[in-house]
Amino acid sequence: MASDRRPSKNSPTRSADAGTSAETDPRRPSDHFDSPVPEVTNPRLGFVGYLRFFWRQLTSMRTALFLLLLVAFAAVPGSLVPQTTSDPNGVIQYKAANPGWSKVLDSLGVFNTYSSVWFSAIYILLFISLIGCIIPRTMHHVAALRTPPPKTPARLDRLPGFLRTASAEADDDHVAAGVNSARELLRSSGYRVRVLDGDSASAERGYLRETGNLIFHIALVGILISVGIGGGFIWTGQKVVPVGQSFVNTLSNYDSISQGRWFSPDSLEPYKLTVTKFTPVYERKNLNAYGEAIDYTAYVRASVPGQKTTNEIIKVNSPLRIGDTDVYLLSNGVAPVVTVRNPAGKVVYTQPVPFLPQDADLTSEGVIKIPDGLAKQIGMIGFFYPTECSKATCGAAPTSVDPSLTNPVLTLQVYTGDLGLNSGKPVNAYSLNTDKLKLLAGFGSKTPGLSMRPGQTVKLPDGLGTIELTNVVRYVGLDIHHDPTQLWVLTFAVLVFLGLITGLFIPRRRVWIKAVRRGGTVHYEYAGLARGEDPRLPDAVAEIAKKHSQLLGLTMKP
Amino acid sequence: MTQATLVSDSLVAIYSAMFVYALAFIFFTYDLAKRMSEAKALASAPALEVVQAKAGGKGGTTTTVLDRPGPPPPGFEVTASGKVKRSLAARLGMVFTVMAWVLHVGGTVFRGVAAGRVPWANMFEFTLTATAIIIGVFLITQFWQDLQFLGAYVTGFVLVFLGVATTNFYVDVVPLPPALQSYWLVIHVFVASLGTGFYGLGAALSIVQLLQARRESRGLPSVRAIPNAERLEALAYRLIVVGFVFWTFTLIAGSIWAEHAWGRYWGWDTKEVWTFIVWVIFAGYIHARATRGWRGSRSAILAIVGFSAVLFNFTIVNLYFHGLHSYSGL
Numbered sequence: 001m002a003s004d005r006r007p008s009k010n011s012p013t014r015s016a017d018a019g020t021s022a023e024t025d026p027r028r029p030s031d032h033f034d035s036p037v038p039e040v041t042n043p044r045l046g047f048v049g050y051l052r053f054f055w056r057q058l059t060s061m062r063t064a065l066f067l068l069l070l071v072a073f074a075a076v077p078g079s080l081v082p083q084t085t086s087d088p089n090g091v092i093q094y095k096a097a098n099p100g101w102s103k104v105l106d107s108l109g110v111f112n113t114y115s116s117v118w119f120s121a122i123y124i125l126l127f128i129s130l131i132g133c134i135i136p137r138t139m140h141h142v143a144a145l146r147t148p149p150p151k152t153p154a155r156l157d158r159l160p161g162f163l164r165t166a167s168a169e170a171d172d173d174h175v176a177a178g179v180n181s182a183r184e185l186l187r188s189s190g191y192r193v194r195v196l197d198g199d200s201a202s203a204e205r206g207y208l209r210e211t212g213n214l215i216f217h218i219a220l221v222g223i224l225i226s227v228g229i230g231g232g233f234i235w236t237g238q239k240v241v242p243v244g245q246s247f248v249n250t251l252s253n254y255d256s257i258s259q260g261r262w263f264s265p266d267s268l269e270p271y272k273l274t275v276t277k278f279t280p281v282y283e284r285k286n287l288n289a290y291g292e293a294i295d296y297t298a299y300v301r302a303s304v305p306g307q308k309t310t311n312e313i314i315k316v317n318s319p320l321r322i323g324d325t326d327v328y329l330l331s332n333g334v335a336p337v338v339t340v341r342n343p344a345g346k347v348v349y350t351q352p353v354p355f356l357p358q359d360a361d362l363t364s365e366g367v368i369k370i371p372d373g374l375a376k377q378i379g380m381i382g383f384f385y386p387t388e389c390s391k392a393t394c395g396a397a398p399t400s401v402d403p404s405l406t407n408p409v410l411t412l413q414v415y416t417g418d419l420g421l422n423s424g425k426p427v428n429a430y431s432l433n434t435d436k437l438k439l440l441a442g443f444g445s446k447t448p449g450l451s452m453r454p455g456q457t458v459k460l461p462d463g464l465g466t467i468e469l470t471n472v473v474r475y476v477g478l479d480i481h482h483d484p485t486q487l488w489v490l491t492f493a494v495l496v497f498l499g500l501i502t503g504l505f506i507p508r509r510r511v512w513i514k515a516v517r518r519g520g521t522v523h524y525e526y527a528g529l530a531r532g533e534d535p536r537l538p539d540a541v542a543e544i545a546k547k548h549s550q551l552l553g554l555t556m557k558p
Numbered sequence: 559m560t561q562a563t564l565v566s567d568s569l570v571a572i573y574s575a576m577f578v579y580a581l582a583f584i585f586f587t588y589d590l591a592k593r594m595s596e597a598k599a600l601a602s603a604p605a606l607e608v609v610q611a612k613a614g615g616k617g618g619t620t621t622t623v624l625d626r627p628g629p630p631p632p633g634f635e636v637t638a639s640g641k642v643k644r645s646l647a648a649r650l651g652m653v654f655t656v657m658a659w660v661l662h663v664g665g666t667v668f669r670g671v672a673a674g675r676v677p678w679a680n681m682f683e684f685t686l687t688a689t690a691i692i693i694g695v696f697l698i699t700q701f702w703q704d705l706q707f708l709g710a711y712v713t714g715f716v717l718v719f720l721g722v723a724t725t726n727f728y729v730d731v732v733p734l735p736p737a738l739q740s741y742w743l744v745i746h747v748f749v750a751s752l753g754t755g756f757y758g759l760g761a762a763l764s765i766v767q768l769l770q771a772r773r774e775s776r777g778l779p780s781v782r783a784i785p786n787a788e789r790l791e792a793l794a795y796r797l798i799v800v801g802f803v804f805w806t807f808t809l810i811a812g813s814i815w816a817e818h819a820w821g822r823y824w825g826w827d828t829k830e831v832w833t834f835i836v837w838v839i840f841a842g843y844i845h846a847r848a849t850r851g852w853r854g855s856r857s858a859i860l861a862i863v864g865f866s867a868v869l870f871n872f873t874i875v876n877l878y879f880h881g882l883h884s885y886s887g888l
């Protein structure tokens with residue numbers, strides 16, 4: 001029971017009383033509750049002394065505890081404020097809504113909490129403390145593994161779980177056999193046993209507890225290092241691919257990419273993925289969820305240079321592992337295929353334009369830019385409704401009521417002016433800055449906006465030409481990742497878990513069996529000592545005492 | 559049976575369970591109140607021999623040792639082995655808890671059958687399952703350790719959460735969105751609720767531990783059948799350590815699932831952050847228990863803070879924080 005193990009000045013479990021020698025102690029930080037209370041002295045500290053003092057402090061249990069709690073505390077702000085890495089749009093909105101306060105947060109790095117200087121400082125200190133803790137403990141544990149159990153204490157009756165048998169007549173052979181059977185019993189119960197002076201057996205078990213604990217802590221360091229190194233080599237790219245089109249894995253083909261310090265574009269393996277089909281499934285039976293997406297499947301043809309082309313499937317929870325990368329299906333939507341002709345009927349533009357979904361019924365918004373081929377540059381902001389609701393049911397404002405392409409309509413506002421595509425600066429394909437553009441058609445101008453169904457052609461305003469909604473295809477949004485240390489992180493995580501279970505649930509205990517002779521009689525004494533939490537120690541001692549006394553045909557003294 | 563009847567049967571079972579939990583709660587509370595007043599009566603009883611023992615010399619603490627002669631007060635029978643038998647009220651509380659739990663588990667299973675999947679895919683269902691696990695752990699630990707003094711806390715807590723679940727979290731049975739269609743839903747979420755159950759009981763023991771420690775430091779007599787603070791701390795530790803193992807597993811399994819579904823194993827999503835915070839607090843708790851000067855009440859406070867973070871993670875983070883984990887269904 002833990003209550004037997006409270007550190008107090010006269011507790012019987014203090015190591016000095018129990019015959020535990022310093023060499024076999026797994027060395028814990030000096031303020032571990034199991035460690036002897038140090039004498040308070042005030043040595044004069046030199047420079048080295050200060051360093052040593054500082055190091056002691058850093059690797060003490062109290063500092064580890066403090067830093068752990070500090071990490072927990074420091075992680076909180078990052079959950080209250082959107083983070084640049086996980087929610088960039090949220091950050092933009094937040095900054096717009098709280099301009100003044102955002103400046104303060106920004107200067108503190110709160111929008112990047114988990115890579116901020118202060119957060120990093122805390123966890124790096126914690127891990128330095130951790131390493132400073134692991135090294136001496138590991139050395140002591142390795143030594144302890146090679147050290148036989150300690151001497152049997154002179155008096156067992158002050159130790160936890162103490163029991164004794166009734167006295168019996170005995171000669172030397174009897175005692176030798178008794179101690180021998182004690183050794184066999186303890187050994188078969190998984191103890192390491194040492195017989196002392198022919199009249200007692202000292203046994204210890206559960207070295208795995210400390211091994212597990214050390215593996216746990218070392219694996220934590222392993223995770224940190226793998227994540228740190230992985231962060232340098234990792235890269236993540238995004239690509240939107242309409243059905244029927246292909247993607248070749250080279251840098252210039254990505255819509256966006258973010259990479260670690262040591263990323264080199266040469267490391268991309270130029271495989272090719274062709275999206276042949278995309279099948280969304282919408283719920284049709286359950287009226288509570290009518291029209292909700294219940295499955296997405298992307299069918300792709302994959303060709304890796306030097307290998308046969310294969311047909312593959314990518315689903316939301318099952319990425320495609322190809323050429324050192326993982327390809328995830330993270331989003332999808334509709335891409336109207338529009339064809340623009342000049343007044344002479346010549347096609348100046350025809351391609352699928354991926355629109356961004358705005359709601360679960362796939363009302364989608366997108367931008368079409370025609371910089372060349374017409375008398376003026378035009379830019380169009382479009383809304384696409386896969387299943388437009390009739391005006392009678394939903395009112396004048398168009399809305400989509402189902403994500404399937406049942407009653408598709410594309411509406412467009414048309415602008416003209418300099419689209420900024422010739423300046424050489426990168427421009428977001430999904431947005432159109434209309435500040436300096438002139439509205440030609442649509443809400444707010446005299447000319448109404450354009451509206452068309454698949455197959456329909458309508459005139460562009462100002463006699464610029466025509467636009468046709470040729471077709472509507474689906475597109476998939478693929479995320480492509482490369483993380484060389486992912487498997488390492490997983491391996492260390494598994495070690496953390498195994499180490500944890502071992503370190504927490506394997507009891508480390510010492511047990512002694514001692515023959516006490518008086519004249520021509522002998523009785524046996526049993527006692528144990530817990531090393532770490534061990535609520536079952538008294539039961540374990542009692543169990544061993546029972547078995548041993550039965551072997552010898554003795555009765556336990558009540 | 560059709561889905562609709564299964565769903566309504568499930569709700570009927572849950573409402574019935576709530577009614578029976580309420581009965582259990584009343585009996586447990588009555589029992590506790592009686593024991594408290596008994597302890598009070600003992601404290602003021604003149605017949606009692608109060609032995610003041612000075613421990614240590616100068617500045618030593620004063621320990622009050624109470625010796626209670628004579629028969630036990632009404633409501634308590636003593637068994638042959640000298641143990642205090644449970645009072646009738648406590649026994650009734652236990653019986654009603656078991657009955658309510660059977661209904662509760664039945665209702666939860668019906669919900670799962672109706673949905674054709676595990677009953678923990680949204681907040682409503684998760685609450686049903688997690689509270690059933692809390693009661694389950696509570697009942698099973700009875701075989702090992704008499705924890706009936708927690709009956710009022712546990713049934714009260716579960717009653718409140720079932721109430722909130724049925725009135726505020728309720729959603730109809732709907733199919734799983736693609737991101738949730740994974741066997742990791744079965745493993746990750748179930749183990750998370752196991753962890754929550756063990757943490758919850760551990761924190762409950764820690765609360766009682768703090769109360770006991772206060773009584774003890776004031777020299778008040780202990781309440782019958784409630785272990786002393788030290789014993790409570792040991793029990794809390796054993797439960798929390800199991801909770802911590804489940805929580806660690808949840809964290810790892812969650813990362814694996816996140817890698818499959820979202821393309822990265824860790825992204826500091828709000829839910830991930832809070833699960834991490836909870837993990838670190840309880841790692842702190844385990845350390846505190848091994849740090850001189852931090853055993854006892856201080857570590858108990860950490861356990862309570864840790865479980866508060868669990869509840870915060872489940873309620874506020876789910877409902878008000880944005881993130882990828884928007885599975886509340888609300």
Ligand code: HEM
Nearest residue numbers: 059060061064129130133213216499500503504841844848
């Ligand atoms: C990343 C930071 C850390 C975490 C998450 C952590 C977590 C844990 C956990 C979960 C345990 C119990 C598991 C087991 O016994 O196998 C534990 C035990 C322990 N840790 Fe840490 N730890 C950290 C850092 C440290 C540091 C810096 C020290 C040294 C000062 C330390 C010393 C210990 C000791 C001595 C034990 C054994 C406690 C006992 O006797 O019960 N840990 N730690």
